Amino acid sequence: MSERRVSNAGVRTTDGTLHGSWHRLRAAVAALSSLRKFEPPAPRSAKGFFTDTTLCIGCKACEVACKEWNQLPSEPPRWTGTSYDNTGALSATTWRHVLFVEQIPESRQTPRWLLMSDVCKHCANAPCQEVCPTGAIIRTEFDSVYVQDDVCNGCGYCVVACPFGVIDRSPFDGGAHKCTLCYDRLKVGDEPACARVCPTRSIQFGDLAELRARAEQRIAELHARGETSAYLYGADERVLEGGLHAFFLLVDRPDVYNLPAHPRRPVRNARRGYLMTAFTAAVLMVIGMLGFARR
Amino acid sequence: METRGSAVNGPERGYYGLPVLKPPVWRWEIWSYFFLGGLSAGTFLVASLARLFGDEDDRRASQVGYLLSFAAILPCPLLLIKDLGRPSRFLNMLRIVKPSSPMSMGIWGLIAFSVCSVLSAWRALGTVIGHPLPLSRALPERLLALVGSAAALFIGGYTGVLLSVTSVPLWSRSVLLGPTFLAAAFSSGLAALGLALALCRGVPNRTLAKLRPMEVAALAVEGAMLAGFARQSDRAVRPVVSSDEHGRGFLLGAVGVGIILPLLAHLVGPHHRRSAALSSVCALVGGVLLRRVLIEGGRASAEDPQVTFWHTDRPPEKSQW
Numbered sequence: 001m002s003e004r005r006v007s008n009a010g011v012r013t014t015d016g017t018l019h020g021s022w023h024r025l026r027a028a029v030a031a032l033s034s035l036r037k038f039e040p041p042a043p044r045s046a047k048g049f050f051t052d053t054t055l056c057i058g059c060k061a062c063e064v065a066c067k068e069w070n071q072l073p074s075e076p077p078r079w080t081g082t083s084y085d086n087t088g089a090l091s092a093t094t095w096r097h098v099l100f101v102e103q104i105p106e107s108r109q110t111p112r113w114l115l116m117s118d119v120c121k122h123c124a125n126a127p128c129q130e131v132c133p134t135g136a137i138i139r140t141e142f143d144s145v146y147v148q149d150d151v152c153n154g155c156g157y158c159v160v161a162c163p164f165g166v167i168d169r170s171p172f173d174g175g176a177h178k179c180t181l182c183y184d185r186l187k188v189g190d191e192p193a194c195a196r197v198c199p200t201r202s203i204q205f206g207d208l209a210e211l212r213a214r215a216e217q218r219i220a221e222l223h224a225r226g227e228t229s230a231y232l233y234g235a236d237e238r239v240l241e242g243g244l245h246a247f248f249l250l251v252d253r254p255d256v257y258n259l260p261a262h263p264r265r266p267v268r269n270a271r272r273g274y275l276m277t278a279f280t281a282a283v284l285m286v287i288g289m290l291g292f293a294r295r
Numbered sequence: 296m297e298t299r300g301s302a303v304n305g306p307e308r309g310y311y312g313l314p315v316l317k318p319p320v321w322r323w324e325i326w327s328y329f330f331l332g333g334l335s336a337g338t339f340l341v342a343s344l345a346r347l348f349g350d351e352d353d354r355r356a357s358q359v360g361y362l363l364s365f366a367a368i369l370p371c372p373l374l375l376i377k378d379l380g381r382p383s384r385f386l387n388m389l390r391i392v393k394p395s396s397p398m399s400m401g402i403w404g405l406i407a408f409s410v411c412s413v414l415s416a417w418r419a420l421g422t423v424i425g426h427p428l429p430l431s432r433a434l435p436e437r438l439l440a441l442v443g444s445a446a447a448l449f450i451g452g453y454t455g456v457l458l459s460v461t462s463v464p465l466w467s468r469s470v471l472l473g474p475t476f477l478a479a480a481f482s483s484g485l486a487a488l489g490l491a492l493a494l495c496r497g498v499p500n501r502t503l504a505k506l507r508p509m510e511v512a513a514l515a516v517e518g519a520m521l522a523g524f525a526r527q528s529d530r531a532v533r534p535v536v537s538s539d540e541h542g543r544g545f546l547l548g549a550v551g552v553g554i555i556l557p558l559l560a561h562l563v564g565p566h567h568r569r570s571a572a573l574s575s576v577c578a579l580v581g582g583v584l585l586r587r588v589l590i591e592g593g594r595a596s597a598e599d600p601q602v603t604f605w606h607t608d609r610p611p612e613k614s615q616w
């Protein structure tokens with residue numbers, strides 16, 4: 001499969017060249033459109049994902065559907081030698097990633113696999129959105145986190161801000177890309193491609209409040225059946241001070257699924273950082289004043 | 296219930312050693328900008344302090360300072376634009392002002408500072424070449440120095456705050472990266488001006504003599520902030536102090552050549568122009584290495600899942616004053 005550009009901005013004729021001054025003018029006007037302020041659509045009820053990892057069978061239909069719907073290029077497989085996971089991680093061109101965790105104890109009597117479909121968490125307080133300097137990353141009317149590809153200039157700040165290692169800058173087109181919660185499908189009333197194809201309904205899409213209620217019920221059900229290690233990751237306000245709109249049901253420690261136990265919100269470091277810098281500034285200025293005022 | 300590990304072999308945390316975070320995409324353009332921006336801010340500060348608080352000799356030195364500041368800021372926008380994934384869209388940085396983003400505030404601060412630096416250099420050039428250039432008489436020198444200094448203080452320190460507002464453990468564990476960069480910027484400014492004055496034969500020794508105790512104090516503050524940063528970062532600072540490529544650069548270069556050597560030279564070394572010039576060069580080289588090692592160390596920090604888990608083991612403290 002050829003590597004097609006994810007971005008589609010710009011005015012081009014079918015053979016890819018710009019003809020004549022009229023088209024050049026149109027191109028200039030189109031380029032300026034990223035500066036125009038659009039009226040945002042009226043907010044709708046917040047949507048999200050509830051990924052119940054106890055139902056995942058590791059079929060990777062979600063990965064395939066996501067790639068197909070969003071026309072993302074395939075990547076060479078990452079043969080780790082330790083896992084059935086040959087995708088490895090989320091990236092600028094992989095927006096769903098299935099993890100395979102083999103847990104085989106010493107006695108080899110009770111092996112189990114943990115399977116999870118990882119995705120952008122669409123954080124309520126998304127660090128990527130909080131640091132983006134161009135305003136490319138916005139919250140949509142569905143309260144998802146979305147990168148406006150025609151605005152992003154590839155500064156790379158979101159890449160180091162994300163505490164889950166989700167978003168990345170693409171080496172193909174220089175922009176930052178991640179799961180869009182299938183914004184285009186939501187606009188026409190459909191659900192994201194991954195949720196649509198998941199054969200076990202491990203990936204569930206819907207109104208956030210309803211998903212949370214459903215998740216609580218599922219936890220109660222699992223506890224009643226003896227799986228007392230089941231818990232929700234990201235469903236409540238504890239994670240990043242607002243929760244995740246794409247939350248998970250896990251049965252082991254977060255690090256087993258390569259998730260941080262208590263992710264920190266980067267902007268929380270700003271105030272102390274600025275204050276300490278201001279204090280240092282005062283000290284340095286006093287040094288300078290005394291130094292030059294000497295006769 | 297039997298104990299389970301995350302892999303067949305052993306209880307190591309995490310998922311088959313794969314990183315949790317994405318490595319930074321920033322390369323030499325960014326640590327070069329950190330150094331040059333800091334140098335420009337530092338020389339501007341020294342020049343303004345000389346202009347506002349110094350005597351007539353110091354004011355002559357401040358003209359040199361403003362010209363140095365301008366020379367240092369010239370490549371900076373080009374470096375930042377080149378670093379972008381889509382450089383042609385650099386103007387998109389000006390779509391918004393976002394206080395929660397140090398990069399957004401930094402772009403606006405850089406514009407404000409650049410204007411002050413250019414205007415001050417324009418005025419200084421007129422003084423240096425003997426007759427004032429067009430419109431330079433109309434420029435309010437003291438106001439420019441004051442406003443520009445405020446912008447310079449921001450430019451010198453915001454880059455450290457920018458790094459700490461990330462999820463990279465090396466950069467975000469401590470809150471002292473901003474102060475460290477600002478102190479480094481100030482000591483670089485003193486070093487650069489000292490070097491320029493030492494090389495100009497016509498300038499009297501008095502201004503150079505005044506710079507010396509300021510450099511000692513600035514280097515001491517820089518050393519203290521850097522030590523505090525290393526201490527606060529705890530385990531996260533290992534990529535830059537362990538004995539591999541990054542470690543050598545950090546310990547020998549940034550600390551040894553950049554801070555300790557100039558400090559010793561000023562305190563116990565002979566007080567003449569050549570040694571002043573040499574210690575200035577050392578301080579400047581150390582400044583470059585400091586930024587480079589911290590940026591490249593960030594990549595190693597992000598790619599180590601064990602440090603990420605250690606860094607996020609406990610919820611952050613509630614007291615976020």
